Amino acid sequence: MPAPRVLISDALSPAAVQIFRDRGIEVDFQPDLGKDKEKLAAVIGNYDGLAIRSATKVTAKILEQAKSLKVIGRAGIGVDNVEIPAATAKGIIVMNTPFGNSITTAEHAIAMMFALARQIPQADASTQAGKWEKNRFMGVELTAKVLGVIGCGNIGSIVADRGIGLRMKVIAFDPFLSPERAVELGVEKVELDDLLRRADIITLHVPMTEKTKNILSAENIAKTKKGVRIVNCARGGLVDEVALRAALDSGHVAGAAFDVFVEEPALTNPLFGHPNVVCTPHLGAATTEAQENVALQVAEQMSDYLLQGAIQNAVNFPSITAEEAPRLKPFVALAEKLGSFLGQLTEASIKGIRIEYEGAVADMNTRALTSAAVTGVLRPFLQDVNMVSAPVIARERGITVEEVKRESAARDYESFIRIVVDAEDMPRHAGGTVFQDGKPRVVEIRDIAVDAEFAPHMVYVRNDDKPGFIGRFGTLLGEAGVNVATFALGRDRPGGDAICFVSVDQPVSEELLRRIEEIPQVKRARAVHF
């Protein structure tokens, strides 16, 4: 297999390049490419991985050209510059580095708070201009002031901790902050209106979502305490910039320190030029330490995925650790092949897929296995589906997906997976396991025990358990020049329903299948491929 290829299209630390090379991955370091949509679209088709910061906008249009792309790695936290649904629909993993720049960004927020409280940038400009305006820059003390933290996750909680260290009273609004965690952090959990009314300084640390967009709207800004100072080191668009400018002009808001803007790069902005505004060009994560952390982490994560299938910090897929990836791999293959078998037999529309995990496999990462099973079921209908996109495609098509787990496995297997595909005509089910040799096998079809490995070309036959079938079937295959590699048989009872699952060395033609179906004992014959 050729080495995977990764494009770095933003200014990542060179540490990332070294990691990729050390792991045997070809890497193109083109830190300015992300700013040029056309150029990026023209080359993206050549890569398996794309490593970015915030400048590269990975739109659906770019993704249309990303024929080989398997993973997008964001060296940072916010993934709002990636169209996640479009990436997921194309089966591309999107991963970030959720902790590597948290301390640095929290420190930036604290620095911004001090910059506002003491007007440091303005005082610096005046001093260096030779003005010595000692009376112009009267500041405020932070001690004992109320710091209102909106979003108390990784960064917000570090800001809260630093605020407490500065002897501030910290209040936090975050619906997902548990009362226990609030106590542990030493913050008072409050509702948004309470925070707006009480805070002397408000700092934002929420992601940009439909709910948080404009969380500081004109209406909410009007609810704030007169003289409030506002710090935004999270995302532009969390604050209504025009309304904030008006509140600064009226003197209701005493100052604002912004690192992030509705439009970036921000070459103009409603806040620019106001004497009480401090701005930085999205520098929250810009320290050597943070950039080294996120670059190393994203390169390791992307390499682990491209080389081993391990998934860490994906925002559109459950994690698979490097340790569990090899153990999971044969079960992923089993789930996908069983699903594919049933998908190939199904012609009516599918209503639901149930995956039953029994024995040791029930304790594994079943979300990943379920995605593999659903992929297998859907692949005969949609070529372009994989473990990332399958659950979303199933949901979009109204196919319910259900997982069932049982402690002990059927027929005393250590692990057993049974998939039931419920279609408009009837439910179909098959079960399998992985033997010591690591090979997935079908061990049950329609409640009938069999034992068959999966092979590229197979014939599946349902027949009555009556003498004469095997001889005629073998003769037909032989006459057509089709060599039988393995032959598995099973029946529910003597003279009852029987199945036959045969691997062959050559593809079986429709004509041959028709002739097999003419054997009196045969109810159905299908060619299946794995």
Ligand SMILES: NC(=O)C1=CN([C@@H]2O[C@H](COP(=O)(O)OP(=O)(O)OC[C@H]3O[C@@H](n4cnc5c(N)ncnc54)[C@H](O)[C@@H]3O)[C@@H](O)[C@H]2O)C=CC1
């Ligand atoms: N300026 C910069 O360079 C950087 C900016 N960021 C931004 O900071 C944001 C926060 O990062 P983290 O703390 O790591 O994220 P996080 O996910 O750890 O924390 C976000 C918190 O916001 C809370 N939240 C979500 N929806 C909310 C709502 N509607 N109202 C109130 N709280 C809500 C969540 O419960 C969570 O606790 C990121 O999403 C990113 O946009 C992150 C790194 C660098």
Ligand SMILES: O=C(O)CCC(=O)C(=O)O
């Ligand atoms: O990469 C950067 O400089 C921006 C970091 C950021 O905004 C994030 O991690 O969410």
